[in-house]
Amino acid sequence: MRIKNICCIGAGYVGGPTMAVIAQKCPKVKVTVVDINEKRIKQWNNPDVEKIPIYEPGLSEIVKEARGRNLFFSTDVDKAIDEADMIFISVNTPTKTYGIGKGMAADLRYIELCARQIAAVAKTDKIVIEKSTLPVRTAAALRDILDSTGNGVKYQILSNPEFLAEGTAVEDLKNPDRVLIGGEIETEEGREAVDALVNIYASWVPREKILTTNVWSSELSKLTANAFLAQRVSSINAMSELCEKTGADINEVSKAIGMDSRIGSKFLKASVGFGGSCFQKDILNLVYIARTFNLKEVADYWEQVILMNDHQKRRFAANMVQTMYNTVAGKKIAILGWAFKKDTNDTRESAAIYVADYLLNEQAEIVVYDPKVTEEQIYSDLDYLGSRSGDANRQAVTVVDSPYEACEGAHAIAVLTEWDEFKELDWQKLYDQMLKPAFLFDGRRLLESKSKKEIGFEFYAIGN
Ligand code: NAD
Numbered sequence: 303m304r305i306k307n308i309c310c311i312g313a314g315y316v317g318g319p320t321m322a323v324i325a326q327k328c329p330k331v332k333v334t335v336v337d338i339n340e341k342r343i344k345q346w347n348n349p350d351v352e353k354i355p356i357y358e359p360g361l362s363e364i365v366k367e368a369r370g371r372n373l374f375f376s377t378d379v380d381k382a383i384d385e386a387d388m389i390f391i392s393v394n395t396p397t398k399t400y401g402i403g404k405g406m407a408a409d410l411r412y413i414e415l416c417a418r419q420i421a422a423v424a425k426t427d428k429i430v431i432e433k434s435t436l437p438v439r440t441a442a443a444l445r446d447i448l449d450s451t452g453n454g455v456k457y458q459i460l461s462n463p464e465f466l467a468e469g470t471a472v473e474d475l476k477n478p479d480r481v482l483i484g485g486e487i488e489t490e491e492g493r494e495a496v497d498a499l500v501n502i503y504a505s506w507v508p509r510e511k512i513l514t515t516n517v518w519s520s521e522l523s524k525l526t527a528n529a530f531l532a533q534r535v536s537s538i539n540a541m542s543e544l545c546e547k548t549g550a551d552i553n554e555v556s557k558a559i560g561m562d563s564r565i566g567s568k569f570l571k572a573s574v575g576f577g578g579s580c581f582q583k584d585i586l587n588l589v590y591i592a593r594t595f596n597l598k599e600v601a602d603y604w605e606q607v608i609l610m611n612d613h614q615k616r617r618f619a620a621n622m623v624q625t626m627y628n629t630v631a632g633k634k635i636a637i638l639g640w641a642f643k644k645d646t647n648d649t650r651e652s653a654a655i656y657v658a659d660y661l662l663n664e665q666a667e668i669v670v671y672d673p674k675v676t677e678e679q680i681y682s683d684l685d686y687l688g689s690r691s692g693d694a695n696r697q698a699v700t701v702v703d704s705p706y707e708a709c710e711g712a713h714a715i716a717v718l719t720e721w722d723e724f725k726e727l728d729w730q731k732l733y734d735q736m737l738k739p740a741f742l743f744d745g746r747r748l749l750e751s752k753s754k755k756e757i758g759f760e761f762y763a764i765g766n
């Protein structure tokens with residue numbers, strides 16, 4: 303089966319970069335990324351590639367190369383579905399905010415809408431691919447919807463979860479550790495569909511890195527991978543609190559255990575807490591699934607990863623207040639970094655939002671600097687929490703374009719994202735501009751401590 307036309311529904315952090323790389327690596331395949339969000343599609347089509355809606359190192363260059371050649375962004379979802387041999391569903395699957403499973407289960411309304419739209423529009427056979435992260439057995443629901451039209455169109459449903467991490471998306475897509483494809487490998491049609499997708503990836507990924515499994519294993523592997531990664535962060539963060547009480551240093555502990563080849567060195571960096579759109583959502587979903595099968599111990603085990611993360615964010619903010627003589631009311635606090643990690647403009651579930659909210663509840667005045675996050679986004683993140691009115695957020699929080707402006711006259715600085723540029727700041731200049739004693743809280747273990755203490759900062763770093 304040769305694939306000529308790919309459609310991807312959802313032009314977000316996964317759909318956009320993933321399809322850009324497929325288009326670059328498979329120049330003979332036409333790739334159309336569609337979305338109902340007109341503003342987002344307009345941004346993807348911005349003649350100035352630096353203004354595409356997602357910031358990822360290396361992405362604008364790829365879009366520049368492929369856009370208009372074999373990569374297209376459009377709001378015409380029906381047309382793209384109609385023309386495609388292969389349809390990726392890459393829409394958002396947030397945590398439910400209503401009804402059964404509220405606050406835990408994945409909200410599958412957007413996935414279902416896609417399936418219904420495909421069923422309504424398709425006139426020729428299609429391979430439909432779950433690219434979004436989904437609860438195990440979602441493919442069965444998709445099959446029900448797609449097969450219920452009775453119009454004779456045949457569908458193959460594959461699971462092809464995405465493992466890219468933001469900030470390194472392009473590199474992860476170009477050189478993935480593995481590509482996972484789940485399909486109905488027990489039938490001939492299922493195997494053909496799997497092969498068709500394998501062939502797309504094999505244009506640039508070595509065959510031995512392309513893993514094929516049954517659909518359920520593939521769906522569950524994605525949730526499992528995120529749960530394991532997040533668990534490592536919560537584990538090291540748990541130890542960071544113990545380090546602070548005992549005189550051990552979390553960086554030294556991380557290094558010592560990471561050199562054990564059975565443990566490995568990655569994902570052992572203590573922080574103010576993990577953020578991002580995936581970890582919390584996917585673990586909550588896993589916990590929910592376990593609960594629906596009455597697996598109480600399994601559910602409780604994984605839930606603890608989230609509870610630990612919430613604790614870490616809260617304890618970082620509480621420690622700031624405590625250190626600053628138990629009050630931050632009326633004090634100016636500069637937050638450096640709002641994104642959930644460096645090299646992305648994504649702020650979903652960023653620890654900075656929760657730390658800022660905690661400090662605002664203590665009546666602090668906040669000034670934020672982030673090299674890639676817009677003022678509009680920062681206010682929208684705070685407004686979404688609903689802790690206070692939009693006006694109150696705009697009164698208490700200022701967003702500025704320079705770290706030096708952020709820190710002028712501040713009582714304290716909190717480093718909440720590990721942007722490289724923060725290491726290179728003129729820390730003496732920042733110190734000179736601040737009120738004394740000048741507090742510096744490093745939530746990322748980004749800064750070298752000795753020189754900061756020599757300058758005169760009251761320096762606090764997580765896990766030290
Ligand atoms: P996103 O919110 O950035 O993008 C999703 C897009 O889908 C939005 O632009 C939305 O408008 C669009 N959409 C929703 N319903 C639609 C419909 N019916 N028709 C057309 N467009 C529609 O989300 P994302 O971060 O790209 O995540 C997408 C999925 O991939 C999620 O399931 C997520 O868990 C998973 N995932 C995300 C990452 C990541 O790093 N962000 C990594 C791996 C997997």
Ligand code: UDX
Nearest residue numbers: 464465466467468569570571573576577578580642643
């Ligand atoms: C994650 C998974 O890594 C990726 O495979 C999946 O496809 C999507 O979810 P992402 O959320 O983009 O990717 O970034 P990741 O690098 O995993 O970081 C998640 C959060 O954990 C960030 O807030 C990061 O700062 C934090 N983190 C990560 C730590 O605090 N310490 C670490 O050692 C690693």
